[in-house]
Amino acid sequence: MYSNRWFSVNLADVALPDGRHLDHFLIRLRPVAVATVVNEANEVLLLWRHRFITDSWGWELAAGVVEDGEGIAEAAARELEEETGWRPGPLRHLLSVEPSNGLTDARHHIYWSDEGAYVGHPVDDFESDRREWVPLKLVPDMVARGEVPAANMAAALLLLHHLKLGQDALP
Numbered sequence: 001m002y003s004n005r006w007f008s009v010n011l012a013d014v015a016l017p018d019g020r021h022l023d024h025f026l027i028r029l030r031p032v033a034v035a036t037v038v039n040e041a042n043e044v045l046l047l048w049r050h051r052f053i054t055d056s057w058g059w060e061l062a063a064g065v066v067e068d069g070e071g072i073a074e075a076a077a078r079e080l081e082e083e084t085g086w087r088p089g090p091l092r093h094l095l096s097v098e099p100s101n102g103l104t105d106a107r108h109h110i111y112w113s114d115e116g117a118y119v120g121h122p123v124d125d126f127e128s129d130r131r132e133w134v135p136l137k138l139v140p141d142m143v144a145r146g147e148v149p150a151a152n153m154a155a156a157l158l159l160l161h162h163l164k165l166g167q168d169a170l171p
Contacts, residue, residue, distance in 0.1 A: 010026050031109060033063065036061040036111075037113050042136045063108070073091050096108065
């Protein structure tokens with residue numbers, strides 16, 4: 001029905017198990033690559049940004065679409081550097097999620113590294129109000145307060161919290 005570089009909107013004829021058919025819109029999206037760094041002090045590199053669609057502010061990880069011919073981990077590293085000014089060390093896959101699989105085929109692939117090097121002011125500094133190292137121990141309360149509104153980001157941060165702090169983080 002509509003297509004551009006970023007997405008396409010399609011109308012599918014869905015056959016239900018009982019034989020009935022219905023029309024269902026679906027949005028096809030490019031894969032999204034996401035990355036962050038957790039430093040030796042167990043702080044995670046986050047961006048504080050505004051999302052105009054929901055008119056909300058929140059903490060996020062650096063993210064963007066995978067360009068044609070680009071590997072997913074390569075895209076994650078590129079986005080992290082462009083948006084934060086930090087080049088990650090070797091990236092590890094954390095998780096892949098489908099944030100809205102009833103409407104889109106979007107897949108978000110999230111990576112992290114336990115090392116990074118500051119290479120200069122971020123090229124895409126306009127994408128966030130600020131970039132900060134936030135203690136992982138604060139993540140569960142931040143998510144509970146709604147300071148991490150994006151479900152994919154909340155899932156990634158909670159998993160990093162669990163992996164890095166584990167039992168030490170329990171009250």
